[in-house]
């Protein structure tokens with residue numbers, strides 16, 4: 675069975691109600707998590723959290739607005755590549771880095787994993803890769819975080835085998851099976867939050883876990899079907915699909931077979 679090791683690599687702050695309607699104006703911390711998924715014979719990193727590259731790329735100019743909107747706190751010792759090193763794992767030991775989507779707080783460490791195979795939504799990358807300037811900023815994408823040669827290491831998850839999921843994962847019925855993951859890691863589309871937004875079902879000894887990325891920012895969102903502030907809709911790729919995904923998470927939660935983990939949960 676697979677194991678999941680959680681890393682926190684920096685955090686940002688914003689008003690609670692931005693993440694959860696009705697949560698008020700109190701400023702809350704939203705940790706940026708990455709996950710090491712180890713299957714019987716494979717090692718995978720899900721997202722990268724923040725990294726010094728993000729601080730560098732948003733120090734001045736247009737992309738400094740990113741940090742003005744969501745102030746970022748990051749200590750170099752939190753870099754995922756360093757935390758992995760403390761577990762005795764080098765970038766070259768990973769079978770793949772898997773990107774849930776292309777927002778800065780999920781891809782900022784990519785330059786620390788240059789040359790490592792990277793899996794992503796091909797559809798999402800096609801919609802993101804040529805964004806520049808204000809168009810990129812509006813989509814939460816910082817082009818400077820993408821390392822040289824990135825595309826030559828990238829594989830679209832759409833090229834993986836499409837398989838049927840067990841009934842206990844309803845309403846999710848199909849997924850992309852991660853190659854080399856011993857049938858313990860399945861990637862699913864969780865559309866709405868960002869172009870090509872992905873999640874992953876992981877089979878662990880204590881049951882199924884869904885890494886649900888940014889499909890919600892608080893468990894209350896999928897438990898009680900409460901969305902974020904209307905203001906947060908500005909950064910959403912497709913608000914209507916975001917709520918479709920939230921309803922699917924709500925059904926999955928009510929089914930009682932899966933532990934759902936959100937990248938930024940904790941404050942609310």
Ligand SMILES: [Zn+2]
Pocket residue numbers: 775777867868888
């Ligand atoms: Zn995001």
